[in-house]
Amino acid sequence: MNHQARLQSLQQTVESKKLDGLLISHPPNLRYLCGFTGSTGALLVNSGESVFFTDGRYTEQANAEVRDAKIAIGRKAPLTAAAEWVERRGRGKRSRVIGVEGEYLTVAARHRLADALPKHIRLREAPPLVEQARMVKDAEEVEAIRAAVAAGARLFDRALEVIRPGVREIEVAAEMEYAARRAGADAMSFETIIASGARSALPHGRASEAVIGSGFVVCDFGVILHGYCSDRTRTVYVGSAPGEARQFYATVLAAQEAALAEVGPGVSVGRVDRAARKVLQGKGLAKHFTHSTGHGVGLEIHEAPRVAKGQQEVLRPGMVITIEPGVYLPGKWGVRIEDMVAVTERGCEVLNSTHKEFIVI
Numbered sequence: 001m002n003h004q005a006r007l008q009s010l011q012q013t014v015e016s017k018k019l020d021g022l023l024i025s026h027p028p029n030l031r032y033l034c035g036f037t038g039s040t041g042a043l044l045v046n047s048g049e050s051v052f053f054t055d056g057r058y059t060e061q062a063n064a065e066v067r068d069a070k071i072a073i074g075r076k077a078p079l080t081a082a083a084e085w086v087e088r089r090g091r092g093k094r095s096r097v098i099g100v101e102g103e104y105l106t107v108a109a110r111h112r113l114a115d116a117l118p119k120h121i122r123l124r125e126a127p128p129l130v131e132q133a134r135m136v137k138d139a140e141e142v143e144a145i146r147a148a149v150a151a152g153a154r155l156f157d158r159a160l161e162v163i164r165p166g167v168r169e170i171e172v173a174a175e176m177e178y179a180a181r182r183a184g185a186d187a188m189s190f191e192t193i194i195a196s197g198a199r200s201a202l203p204h205g206r207a208s209e210a211v212i213g214s215g216f217v218v219c220d221f222g223v224i225l226h227g228y229c230s231d232r233t234r235t236v237y238v239g240s241a242p243g244e245a246r247q248f249y250a251t252v253l254a255a256q257e258a259a260l261a262e263v264g265p266g267v268s269v270g271r272v273d274r275a276a277r278k279v280l281q282g283k284g285l286a287k288h289f290t291h292s293t294g295h296g297v298g299l300e301i302h303e304a305p306r307v308a309k310g311q312q313e314v315l316r317p318g319m320v321i322t323i324e325p326g327v328y329l330p331g332k333w334g335v336r337i338e339d340m341v342a343v344t345e346r347g348c349e350v351l352n353s354t355h356k357e358f359i360v361i
Contacts, residue, residue, distance in 0.1 A: 003034050004068040006133065007050050013129050014045055020096040021046035022126055023082055023113075026104040028299040029130040031227060034069045036062060042078035043069060044085065051085065053078040079109060083116035099126030128304070135296060135304050136318040142342055144228040145298065145320050149340050149351040152189075152223045152230035155179055156355055159194075159219050163361055165212060165238060169194040172219075173207035180223045189222030189229040189301045196238070201334035203291055203326060214239030216249075216333045217361075218326075222301065229301045231322050233338035236359040248327070249358050252335045255279040255325040256356075259293055263323070263341050263348040267315050269294075269307040276325040277309070285327045294322040297340060319343040320351075 010033065014022045024043040030036045034043055034052055038061050041054040050069040054062050059073050074081045086098060098117075100110065102125030114123055137145065155176045162175045173192040180188060195205030197215040205218065217238055222231040235252075237245055259276040273293040280286040292308035297320055305313035307321055315321075321343070326336030340351045 002138070006033050007045065007068050009133065010045055010129060011047050011050070013133075014099065015047045017099070017126065017129070018097070019099040019124070019126060021086065022099040022129065023079070024101060024130060025079060026101055026130075029101070029134075032130065032134055032299060035065045035067045037065060037227065038062070040078060042082045044082050051082070053081040053085070079113055080116060083113050086121060087117055095120045095122070097122050097124050099124055099129075101126065101128075101130075103128065131304055134298055135313075136316055137298060137320055137342075138318065141228065141298065142318065142320065144226055145230065145340070145342070146351055148223055148225035148228045148230035149232070151180070151183055151185060151225050152221060152232055153352045153354055154183065155221055155223070156219065156232070156234050159221075159234075160236070160359070160361070163212060163217055163219075163236060163238065165214070167212050169196055169199075169207040169210050169212060172212070173221075176219075176221055185223035185225055186227065187224045189224055189231055193218060193220035193233075195334070198331055198333065200235070201328040201330050201332060203328060203334070203336070212238055216245070216335055218334060218336055220336065220338070227299055229297050229299070231297055231301060231324075231338065231340060233324055233326075233336045234355055234359075235335045235337060236361055238361045241358070241360050245333070246358055248333070249335050251280065251283045251285060252325060252327050252337055253356060255289075255327075256323055256337045256339070259323045259325060260339070260341065260348070260350060263315065263321070263343060265315055265317050265343055265345060265347075269305050269311045269313050269315065269321075270309060272307050272315075272323070273309050273311070276323075280325065280327060288327045288329060289325055290328060291326065294324055294338075296321050315343045317343050317345050 052069040053072045158179045172194045194207040196212040196217040199205045200216040200218045220233040255276040262272045262275045294307035296303035324338030328334035342349045
């Protein structure tokens with residue numbers, strides 16, 4: 001990863017926003033900018049330098065991982081150490097403004113930071129500068145995501161071996177997660193969703209003690225591999241599938257394919273979302289599609305851009321998003337189908353798309 005280029009780009013952006021520095025503590029942003037994978041750290045970026053702060057627990061890790069930033073190891077909390085560093089450097093100078101990550105900084109932490117700084121140094125909530133940069137992945141990141149997607153896709157094969165009438169949802173999830181760990185995954189991207197029968201109508205139906213019977217089973221899963229996430233949803237049917245179930249599934253699949261067909265550079269995410277909803281509207285099912293069509297994926301499972309109604313972000317080469325329409329009929333059943341897609345110069349690449357035919361177990 002070219003951390004130097006990322007830091008230099010951010011330094012220029014910070015200066016253009018009339019900030020004297022940007023203080024970063026969100027772990028995925030730290031990993032993206034300087035390579036640190038620990039849970040506690042702070043990075044101060046200004047036009048002249050980048051300084052990474054952490055405590056003694058991470059001395060060896062910081063020295064091994066941090067690239068293109070000075071390393072400051074101390075006994076105090078990283079944010080406090082960064083504030084004291086700013087205070088020392090700011091003595092006798094003009095009024096200064098330091099940007100902070102408002103979305104991730106607690107009110108208490110912000111108060112502590114402000115108290116540690118002299119009055120001529122002010123804190124300002126900065127726009128999501130790092131998150132905006134992270135939206136567009138470089139070639140190495142896309143390859144890392146592609147590997148995570150491939151690793152995650154193999155878990156569905158294990159799910160198909162385990163899903164049977166009488167098996168608990170949580171048993172299926174456990175087998176998938178065990179297979180992921182054995183295959184070298186860092187962790188799961190999120191708590192595995194196995195939702196069967198009437199529970200398939202719960203968009204986020206985490207695996208429960210419920211016993212699988214006849215009906216749809218929604219399987220939503222993903223792994224983290226070398227820091228990058230994958231996300232996939234497949235839906236199968238257990239038992240003798242009526243024609244209504246087959247048609248319901250086919251409609252959701254048609255909505256997903258319509259959205260996929262819209263993905264490409266210069267296309268707004270709102271247009272992609274509309275393509276899926278238009279198909280469902282034609283079948284009278286749009287009101288039962290209760291979430292966005294997709295989201296960005298990278299170092300976090302949910303990143304910008306959000307692929308949803310009314311969103312204006314324009315797709316660019318290097319963005320990686322999910323396409324995942326779903327329809328949910330409360331008390332009856334639900335279906336969701338999801339793939340991850342990389343935007344290319346000429347269109348898009350569906351990353352490792354498999355098993356979208358109607359599967360009956």
